[in-house]
Amino acid sequence: MTPAARAAAAIQILDAILRGEPAEAQLTRWARASRFAGSGDRAAVRDLVYDTLRRRRSRAALGGGDNGRGLILGALREAGADPSTIFTGEGHAPAPLTPAEAAGGRAPTPAETADLPDWIAQALSADLGPDFPAVAEALRDRAPVWLRTNLARATPESARAALAAEGIEAEPDPRCATALRVTAGERRLQSSAAYREGLVELQDLSPQMACAALEVGPGTTVLDYCAGGGGKSLALAAHGARVTAWDAAPARMRDLPARAARAGVRITAAGTGGPRGQFDLVVTDVPCSGSGTWRRTPDAKWRLSPEDLAQVTRTQAEIVARAAAHVRPGGTLAYMTCSLLARENEEQVAGFLARHPGFRLQEAVTWTPLTASDGFFLAKLLR
Structure with a gap:
């Protein structure tokens, strides 16, 4: 594929994403329908789409439109490239620029260069304080x-x-x-x-650091209460812990047996009725906004609404309350999110402690792209 054909493909994919399609699903659909595209082409289109989603607001300003054509035009202008060499209308290239497109576009405002919805930028600015500009800039780039x-x-x-x-x-x-x-x-x-x-x-480095902060060893009983794909179960089992994994949506754990076999560790899946008994350590990596991982899933930051955030914080409170019952006296409840928002982190922990006086906070850590890699939060709560 030529650079122009790659740009045309990215325009098509971005338009679908802006209509509400998940980015990963749309990229997969395009790749399956585009057998002519080699692995290098697929990677280049993927990178162009994700880079543009990370910088959607600033590129929309530069390109004069928040649509596929405007965003790719903005990407070219950001790179200092001549758009007329891409928007030629020849072969598989995008159609030539209209006079309005050629004359449009402007420098992004400071708010637009944060490449976040305004309400999220305001919340993160309040939560992160002086670190906010640097964290917002880091979220505009590809994650390691x-x-x-x-x-x-x-x-x-x-x-x-x-x-x-x-x-x-x-x-x-x-x-x-x-x-x-x-x-x-x-x-x-x-x-x-x-x-x-x-x-x-x-x-990622940040959840690795969170797992390393948990004191486990041979014989430690662990319940991974929101196991998902099982990354933390695998990390803790590698230290000899006796891990039981459970997730409210069992399908998320479907690959865990194969992953555990490949890793050479044993992980027990809780039954369909849910986990039973008490454990030395209960890990709750709860559903969250994912704001700490938006470099990897940049379409998510444009879909999140205040209503979504309110619902997810209610869910978090419900989950951690249920999980707390499985912590033995003297044991630890590890509350985790991949969020940078205090509403999901410090404020959630404060609310839990107010409702559960039998627990106390031992330690709370927030990692950001400035101190680790993804944004991540860990609170260790002792019973």
Whole structure:
């Protein structure tokens, strides 16, 4: 595909996303319908779409329109490229610019350069204080790719060597002993022997640091109460913990048995009636706005509404209240989100403690792209 044809594909996909289609589903649909597109083309179109969603407001200003054509025109102007070389109308290129499109566009305002909905920018500015501008800028860029060394199978050094043998370069990080940041060859990861054989798992630095902050070892009983795909279950089981995983939507856990087998760890799935008994540690990585991960899922920040946030905070409170019953006396309830919003983090914990005087706060940590990678929150609550 030519650069112009890639731009035309991105315009088509962006228009579908702006109509409400999830970005990942739309990209998958386009790739399946576009057999002529090679792997390099698919990757280039994907990057263009995601980069544009991360910078939707500023590129809409530059391009003079919040639609596929306006956004791609804004991307070209941002890059200093001549749009007339792309919008030619020849072959599979986008149609030539109209006079209005050619004359339109302007420099984005400071609010638009944050590339966030105004109501979210106001909330994050209040919550993050002086860090807000730098965090907002970081959320406009692509997230790094991080791996967690599976200590049940490898050491960080042996995992790096295995990856390097297949052309994948990764660097350790002093903030977390298991973390490796991929610096080259990331598109080879999921077909690599190191991944297939369970030496490494894809997991961002911030949740790795959160898991490392939990004191577990051989024999520690753990309930992963909102297990999802099981990333935290796998990380804790690699330290020898006896992990039981449960999720209100069991389909989210469908790949966990295969992942556990690949990782060489044992994870018990709770029955259909839900978990029973009490545990040394109960982990609740609750549903949230995902604001800390918007570099990876940038379409989500444009879909979130104040009503959505209000509903998700109610859900969080309900989940953590139910999970608390499974914490043994002397045990720990770990409350986690991948959000940067205090309403989902500190305020949620304060409300829980007010309603549950049998718990006390041991520690609360917020990680941001300035201190780790994704935005992430952990509160350790002792019973």
